[in-house]
Amino acid sequence: MTEAGRETGLADVRRAIDRVRSHSLRAGRFVVGDQRGLAVFLGTLCYIAVLTRVGIFITDTYTTANAFVALTEGHLGIERAVFGPSLGTPGMHVVDGQFYGRNYGQLVLSLPMYWLLEGVSLIADLRIALVAGWSLTLLWFSVVLGRLLDHQRAFTLGGSAIALVLFLANVAVATPLPETVVPVLAMQLTSVLAGALAAVVAYRLVGWLATPRTGVVAGVLLVLATPIGFWAPIPKRHVFTTLCVLLALFAFAKSRDPETPRRDLVHGSAYAVTALLAWIHAPEALVLFTALVVADLVSAPASRYRALPVVGGVFVLALLPFFVTNFLIAGNPFVPPRLLESFDPAGVGSSVVDPGSGNGAQPSDPSGDGSDASDGGVVGLLTGLFDAVVTAGATFIGLLVGGIETATARTSDLYRTFVRSGYVVADSAASEEAINLSVLESAPILGGLVAAPVAAAQRLLSSRLSVDIDHQKLREPGPATALAIAVFTLLFTLLYVERLPLHAQVTVRYLLPLYAVGVVGLVLLAPIDRVCRTERSTFAWALAGGVLIGGQVVAGFVLSQELALGEAFQFHALAGLGLASVLAVSAIATPYTERFDRLVAGALGLTTAGTVVFSLLVVTAYAPGLGRYPVDGGQLLPILRVLADLLNAA
Amino acid sequence: MEETRLAVYGVVGVVLVVTLVSGPLVGAVDLTQEPTGCMEPVGSGSATVEVDTLPDSATISKGQFGAKAYYLNVPDGSVTVTNVTGQPILSYTISIPELSRTAGPTLFLCADQSSQQTLSIQRLTIDENTLDDETYDATLTLVLRGDGEEVLVREQSISVEVQR
Numbered sequence: 001m002t003e004a005g006r007e008t009g010l011a012d013v014r015r016a017i018d019r020v021r022s023h024s025l026r027a028g029r030f031v032v033g034d035q036r037g038l039a040v041f042l043g044t045l046c047y048i049a050v051l052t053r054v055g056i057f058i059t060d061t062y063t064t065a066n067a068f069v070a071l072t073e074g075h076l077g078i079e080r081a082v083f084g085p086s087l088g089t090p091g092m093h094v095v096d097g098q099f100y101g102r103n104y105g106q107l108v109l110s111l112p113m114y115w116l117l118e119g120v121s122l123i124a125d126l127r128i129a130l131v132a133g134w135s136l137t138l139l140w141f142s143v144v145l146g147r148l149l150d151h152q153r154a155f156t157l158g159g160s161a162i163a164l165v166l167f168l169a170n171v172a173v174a175t176p177l178p179e180t181v182v183p184v185l186a187m188q189l190t191s192v193l194a195g196a197l198a199a200v201v202a203y204r205l206v207g208w209l210a211t212p213r214t215g216v217v218a219g220v221l222l223v224l225a226t227p228i229g230f231w232a233p234i235p236k237r238h239v240f241t242t243l244c245v246l247l248a249l250f251a252f253a254k255s256r257d258p259e260t261p262r263r264d265l266v267h268g269s270a271y272a273v274t275a276l277l278a279w280i281h282a283p284e285a286l287v288l289f290t291a292l293v294v295a296d297l298v299s300a301p302a303s304r305y306r307a308l309p310v311v312g313g314v315f316v317l318a319l320l321p322f323f324v325t326n327f328l329i330a331g332n333p334f335v336p337p338r339l340l341e342s343f344d345p346a347g348v349g350s351s352v353v354d355p356g357s358g359n360g361a362q363p364s365d366p367s368g369d370g371s372d373a374s375d376g377g378v379v380g381l382l383t384g385l386f387d388a389v390v391t392a393g394a395t396f397i398g399l400l401v402g403g404i405e406t407a408t409a410r411t412s413d414l415y416r417t418f419v420r421s422g423y424v425v426a427d428s429a430a431s432e433e434a435i436n437l438s439v440l441e442s443a444p445i446l447g448g449l450v451a452a453p454v455a456a457a458q459r460l461l462s463s464r465l466s467v468d469i470d471h472q473k474l475r476e477p478g479p480a481t482a483l484a485i486a487v488f489t490l491l492f493t494l495l496y497v498e499r500l501p502l503h504a505q506v507t508v509r510y511l512l513p514l515y516a517v518g519v520v521g522l523v524l525l526a527p528i529d530r531v532c533r534t535e536r537s538t539f540a541w542a543l544a545g546g547v548l549i550g551g552q553v554v555a556g557f558v559l560s561q562e563l564a565l566g567e568a569f570q571f572h573a574l575a576g577l578g579l580a581s582v583l584a585v586s587a588i589a590t591p592y593t594e595r596f597d598r599l600v601a602g603a604l605g606l607t608t609a610g611t612v613v614f615s616l617l618v619v620t621a622y623a624p625g626l627g628r629y630p631v632d633g634g635q636l637l638p639i640l641r642v643l644a645d646l647l648n649a650a
Numbered sequence: 651m652e653e654t655r656l657a658v659y660g661v662v663g664v665v666l667v668v669t670l671v672s673g674p675l676v677g678a679v680d681l682t683q684e685p686t687g688c689m690e691p692v693g694s695g696s697a698t699v700e701v702d703t704l705p706d707s708a709t710i711s712k713g714q715f716g717a718k719a720y721y722l723n724v725p726d727g728s729v730t731v732t733n734v735t736g737q738p739i740l741s742y743t744i745s746i747p748e749l750s751r752t753a754g755p756t757l758f759l760c761a762d763q764s765s766q767q768t769l770s771i772q773r774l775t776i777d778e779n780t781l782d783d784e785t786y787d788a789t790l791t792l793v794l795r796g797d798g799e800e801v802l803v804r805e806q807s808i809s810v811e812v813q814r
Contacts, residue, residue, distance in 0.1 A: 124673035
């Protein structure tokens with residue numbers, strides 16, 4: 001090769017690298033938005049990794065994990081129980097004697113992570129690779145944070161030192177990961193990414209509707225102040241639902257703005273997200289879809305109907321994977337696995353895990369009578385569609401009506417789900433510990449929502465009752481999104497309230513998306529938004545102090561008193577309610593005066609710290625009490641495993 | 651500026667080198683070891699178990715912090731384990747037939763453990779509605795399993811008092 005030829009070769013390589021670089025930069029910007037979004041993503045990723053335990057900790061994960069193994073081998077039907085004692089685990093469905101799992105959307109999304117892990121395991125010890133990934137993420141986070149806070153040098157040097165020390169410490173106490181756990185780990189890490197992305201979308205939604213600073217608070221609160229951080233590493237649907245809800249809301253909010261480029265496509269993508277959710281859990285997707293339609297009908301001007309073909313087209317296109325999966329399993333594109341005959345787990349599922357272990361079987365999900373496989377042909381297809389719509393509609397309305405009945409007739413159950421939990425008698429014969437916290441107990445930050453009616457009333461009064469709820473105002477992104485959030489919250493609560501309070505929830509995981517929209521709604525309140533903008537350092541210091549000092553005090557107390565698991569959980573519950581009431585009382589004043597803003601910021605920080613401390617203790621000190629499981633690779637980070645051992649030996 | 655860049659590249663370099671060097675491709679060192687413990691198959695071998703103390707009474711009392719449940723509290727006991735071969739299993743249980751409840755830990759015995767072993771039963775939730783009597787008869791059982799054999803080490807009845 002000549003000198004000139006070599007030079008052009010090098011230039012080509014350089015150009016290719018530049019192209020890859022600019023493409024990945026653009027893709028990254030598309031996902032996280034800006035440097036702040038990147039910081040939220042990296043920070044929450046690091047935090048969720050700390051809360052991650054590798055393994056299966058809830059019986060119906062056996063079903064999805066076995067389905068995932070089948071998927072990695074290239075087929076939908078489950079042929080053998082790689083995980084769990086048999087194929088008769090909760091959530092298993094049978095078609096003509098062939099076993100199928102569910103939540104296939106979630107499983108397909110987890111495939112790239114599986115391939116990545118398989119690839120990495122060829123060149124590295126997986127545990128070391130995970131620790132390395134975590135340390136480098138931490139380093140990247142501190143560099144970005146330094147850039148944002150204008151202390152680049154200090155943050156970069158400090159972050160380098162901390163990342164290196166933590167990497168070496170983790171390597172020093174590392175244990176191997178069992179090779180069989182890789183499929184489960186892939187599902188878990190995908191779920192962790194979904195959790196971190198949910199924080200990013202919360203940041204982008206709030207950052208766009210209010211200010212970027214408030215958006216950052218929203219992203220941080222989403223993962224730290226709610227049980228979303230705790231549930232993200234557990235490969236169930238709830239975190240994906242949460243992400244989908246936030247994505248749909250973000251796209252919906254953007255579609256209200258005439259300035260948005262490719263507005264129709266953005267509007268359509270809100271519905272595309274519901275289609276994606278249907279692939280994971282159809283009833284929840286129906287709730288999201290209904291909420292979007294209602295909000296659209298109320299808030300869209302007549303001219304928006306021109307977008308209908310694009311919106312509908314994108315929606316139907318996004319439904320294709322859902323239809324194809326259904327067709328391959330049930331022979332009918334409109335019948336999701338959940339509507340199929342369940343494998344009867346009587347006497348099988350309950351013996352999978354010790355009933356006293358805290359994470360028992362999940363009761364059967366909303367299901368109706370599945371229509372039989374269609375005869376094929378257009379007529380059969382249309383009949384199938386009609387059947388499915390009728391079945392889904394009837395089941396859906398039945399659930400909502402049941403929810404309304406529950407909400408009106410069994411208010412004490414509602415109270416126990418949302419405010420004070422106490423002891424929930426398990427379905428199984430053996431008694432269970434009182435470890436199922438209510439919504440407010442597990443996320444005391446939501447106590448701040450009492451400011452919502454006060455702020456609304458104050459606003460109405462100050463506008464001299466001129467009732468500015470006119471249609472024009474509803475067309476703006478903020479009010480329209482608030483409407484969508486309200487409708488979604490109502491319908492989603494009605495969907496599940498009939499079956500709550502329930503055992504094996506820990507933190508009302510069914511309602512996980514409501515924590516997300518609750519936090520978003522909270523920081524969007526004008527007075528709380530003001531506090532987030534002006535009192536950031538008070539919030540940060542209260543959070544840090546609460547976790548570092550309060551966390552040690554709580555851990556010391558719980559361990560020295562030798563509290564039983566139920567007592568410890570109820571102690572956290574009462575502490576949470578106490579913090580929630582402090583926040584509630586101070587937040588009531590915010591619409592009228594700025595005098596208590598610092599107190600509100602402190603209370604926001606402490607309620608967040610309460611949830612962080614609880615989550616950290618659940619995955620360390622309380623982990624053995626919640627049960628021993630056959631598929632268990634321990635804490636993702638080896639130093640957390642050592643910490644857990646120390647706390648349990650104490 | 652230069653030294654911050656140096657620090658970042660340095661840390662990234664160290665992390666990547668350590669990861670690759672310990673991986674299967676290079677395989678220079680193995681950095682992940684199983685936690686030290688018994689490598690023997692579970693349930694194999696045998697041991698001599700001597701009972702030092704076992705509690706002679708237990709209580710059922712109300713939980714704190716509004717846990718709204720009653721808890722069974724059993725004081726700790728202890729045993730001395732010698733001549734361990736393999737990894738035999740020592741199970742320690744309390745059973746209250748009238749409440750149809752059984753609970754207790756399973757100990758995996760190992761030669762390199764200390765001979766003194768504490769027997770403690772975690773506080774156990776009891777549904778208040780099932781508590782009709784003031785005292786219940788209970789049985790403590792110590793069973794050693796190894797090499798397919800089951801040896802009853804000790805069986806002892808104790809009384810459980812309900813404190814309301």
